[in-house]
Amino acid sequence: MIPDELLPRPFEGDAKEEVRAITKSSGTSFAAGMGILRRDRREAMHAVYAFCRVVDDIADGDADPGEKRAALEVWREEVELLYRGRPVSAVGQALLPTVAAYDLPKEEFLLLIDGMQTDADGPVVAPTRTELARYTRQVAGTVGMLSIRIFGAWKGEVSDRFALCLGDALQLTNIIRDVEEDAGIGRLYLPAELLEAEGVPHRPNAASSSPKLPAIRKTLGAEAEALYDEARLLAREHDRASLRPALMMMGAYEGYLLRMERGGWRLNPGTPLLSSREKLLRGLRYAFFGPGAPQAA
Template identity: 40%
Template sequence: MTANDTPPNPVIDFGAHFAAPAMPRDQAEAWVRARVQAAGTSFVWGLKLLSAPRRQAMFAVYAFCREIDDIADEPGPLDARRAALAEWRAEIARLYAGKAVTHPIALALAEPIRDFSLSQSEFLALIDGMEMDLLDALQGPDWPTLELYCRRVAGAVGVLTLEVLDERDANARELAVTLGEALQLTNILRDRTEDAARGRLYLPANLLQEAGIEDRSAAAVLRHPDLHKVCDSLAALALARFARSRELIRRCRRKPKTAIVMMEVYWRQLLRMQAAGWQVGGDSVKLSKGSKLWVALRYGLL
């Protein structure tokens, strides 16, 4: 495989890279960069001023997140997807034990794990979060279950990001979890139609009950005339977490610019949806390249 090859669709064969011979590290890193860039994510805008080693570390972390997220989200036999997540658990264990790994993302993670002392528990938390999706544990979940899910799938990313940035004090760790929850709640509001198409309903049970929504099937909830009440309440929780994140950023010994840009991009998406009365979502509220460039300039990344 050359550095310019497009990463394969993980649905075709979840375990292909685990069985294949390991590629050279530079090719693995190129594969990872292609994986991230193909996702067209806002994430890349937060990496402009990082040193090359930290930037490559973040590419590897994000590629890992995308890979296991695809395993949970894309069509494919349930047993195969569970097996793929189990194989990732084993691959992470091999990485931390200093044993040979074969997946290009694992190869690209090896050096960042060593150089930045990334926490094994956070990679495993991410896998735990994906397993919650596969087990259908999030069909109008109670609030503690949704909080746990946010901690696993978003808070873990935040912790790993701040570890790469060498921000490890108590304020930074709280920021990782709090901002991660704000971003994930925004995702839930933005992607509610896409999630419903997969039969998933992340909106919390207590808010559905308060709005008088009894039928908890995802499609029925999206059609309910009082859905806006649920969205308003969840948005208020997200905005409170954005506000707390701003306080924590002010306390950090160094301003985590990558986290700031992500916060500003998602906060603006949330405000767009709220201003439109929740009539928009998905790609329609994502910021244009010009808007992302403005955010990057405004917060000192370019």
């Protein structure tokens, strides 16, 4: 059964407070970046993040795939109601003024649900490069495309490219970092082509314990660093102040990547790569002094 709180039920309370509470309780790494936004933009990000959190919780929950699919379908209907001006849920009501104020594309919300559906249908195991690119666009690119508009940084195609490039970099960093954790729930996001090139089986536990894992991480790490470099160049086409929340995320996540590289791509699961203080300091450095060249973590 899907918990009622994950479904878009009629809501008559303070929608802004509801989505703020969802964001606060999640402990998201986006919190620091949202915290430096002015109040109206911060409230808009709370609404978008709450939507992401709710559909992600459905995908990662304990319900069976059929129940998850049904619940995500209800949220698709809520998105349609939102764009007709008649949402019923707290999240939808909080999104209503946000969608109007920042001209947020409906397609991005629906794409995000598509990505959650991929996880809900069963554990992702060794996707092809094409499948991984599609999944990353759905679960990371969508958030970037929505967020950059709320930040006030959007200026057309160059901003879309920045949002998608940084989204890809962040998601690849997550995949590289979380191989062991993902294997514990039967997932393996490392691309099939890399596994096959290293002779690693398409099995989560086998891949996570393989002596070839550092080599695979190194290859993906180089791809992620190239994406961070591209995002760095695209950031120069924007007013840095408007990109500060995104640059804070970039600073922290590029720090993860550099720390993994320094450790020879061998991780100690359960041990944080960066302390909260290190993440904050790196994020603030990128946000207020620019990303520049990557600095040692």
